[in-house]
Amino acid sequence: MTTVRILDTIIECLSEAQSDSDQIQQKALQTLGSITKVSPQNRNLLAQTGGAIPSLLTLLKFSSPTIQTLSLSILFNLSLNPNLKQSLADMETISHLNFVILSPSSPESSILAASLICSLAMLDKNKAKFGVAGTIQSLVKAVSGPRGPAAHHLLSSLAELVQFHGNCTVAVRSGAVPVLIQIMKSTDGEDLAGTSLAILCLLARFEEGLNALIKTDQIVSFMLEVLKGRCMLSKEGAAELLVRLFEEREGCVRDALSLPDFSYVLADLSVRGSGRTRERAVLLMKKMVETDSDSYADGSPMFFQW
Structure with missing residues (x-):
C-alpha cells in the first residue's frame, strides 16, 4: 500500500472513529491498529x-x-517509535492515562494504560x-487494591518511573513502601513479589526511601x-536491601x-547463591561480625554465641 493510500485510509478511519455507531468505530480503530502495529512509518503518518x-x-x-481498549492499543503502538515518545507524553495524555488506571473499563484497558506509561517513561x-x-500516586493506589491481571504491568510502570530520584x-510520600511490602507478603506469585522488591531497592537508594x-x-x-x-532474584534483591x-x-x-538462623542463611548464600548474592552475603556477615565484636568488647556478644 502506497504512502498516499495509507494516509487516505488514516484520515477516513479517524473520521469514522467519531461515528455514533460502535460498530463503525470499532472497525475504524481496528484498521488503525493494524496499520500502526508493525510499521514505524505508518505510526509517524x-x-x-x-x-x-x-x-x-x-x-x-x-x-x-x-x-477504549482499541484506542489505547493504537496509542501504545505509536509510543514504540522513539521519536514520538516525548510528544505523546504531554499533560493531557498523562491525565487520561491516570484516569484509566484508576477507573479502567476492563482489565485490558488497565494493562494497556500501564504498558503505555512504561513505554513512554x-x-x-x-x-x-x-x-x-x-501518575505515581495513581499507580500506588491502583496496586494497593485487589490483585488483577494488570498488577504486574502497573508495578513495572512504577519501577520504570522511580528510576528518577524525584519520583x-x-x-x-504516596505510601509506596507499605503497599509494596504488603504485596510481597500477600501474593503467591514470585513475579509480583520480585518486582515489588526491585522497586523497594530503587527507593532505598535515597534517604527518604531508606528511612x-x-x-x-x-x-x-x-x-x-x-x-x-x-527465587534467586528476590534473594539478590533482599541481600542488596x-x-x-x-x-x-x-x-x-x-x-x-x-x-538465630540469620547467620546460617547468609553462610549458605555465600556458598550457593548467585555471584551478586554471594558478594552481598559476605558483606552482611562481615558487618554482623564487626557489630558483634563491639558487643563482645562490652561483654554482651550475640554472633559468637552461635
Whole structure:
C-alpha cells in the first residue's frame, strides 16, 4: 500500500472513529491498529495527521470498554517509535492515562494504560512529567487494591518511573513502601513479589526511601524470609536491601543478630547463591561480625554465641 493510500485510509478511519455507531468505530480503530502495529512509518503518518491523538484521547474517557481498549492499543503502538515518545507524553495524555488506571473499563484497558506509561517513561525526559502529573500516586493506589491481571504491568510502570530520584520521593510520600511490602507478603506469585522488591531497592537508594524501610516493623525479619525463599532474584534483591539497611542503621544489624538462623542463611548464600548474592552475603556477615565484636568488647556478644 502506497504512502498516499495509507494516509487516505488514516484520515477516513479517524473520521469514522467519531461515528455514533460502535460498530463503525470499532472497525475504524481496528484498521488503525493494524496499520500502526508493525510499521514505524505508518505510526509517524498517524501521529502527524491533524487531530489524530486528541481524537484517540477523547475516546479513552467517553467510550465503551472495547473502544477504549482499541484506542489505547493504537496509542501504545505509536509510543514504540522513539521519536514520538516525548510528544505523546504531554499533560493531557498523562491525565487520561491516570484516569484509566484508576477507573479502567476492563482489565485490558488497565494493562494497556500501564504498558503505555512504561513505554513512554523509558524516555528519561518523560519520567519527571509523570511524577508531577500524579501518575505515581495513581499507580500506588491502583496496586494497593485487589490483585488483577494488570498488577504486574502497573508495578513495572512504577519501577520504570522511580528510576528518577524525584519520583522516588513522590512514591515514598504516596505510601509506596507499605503497599509494596504488603504485596510481597500477600501474593503467591514470585513475579509480583520480585518486582515489588526491585522497586523497594530503587527507593532505598535515597534517604527518604531508606528511612521508610527502616521504620517498617520487622523489616529485617521479613527480608530473612525472602532470603529463605526459592527465587534467586528476590534473594539478590533482599541481600542488596539489607546491605543498605545495615550501612544506615546499626539497629538493623542488631535485629539480624537476634535472629538465630540469620547467620546460617547468609553462610549458605555465600556458598550457593548467585555471584551478586554471594558478594552481598559476605558483606552482611562481615558487618554482623564487626557489630558483634563491639558487643563482645562490652561483654554482651550475640554472633559468637552461635
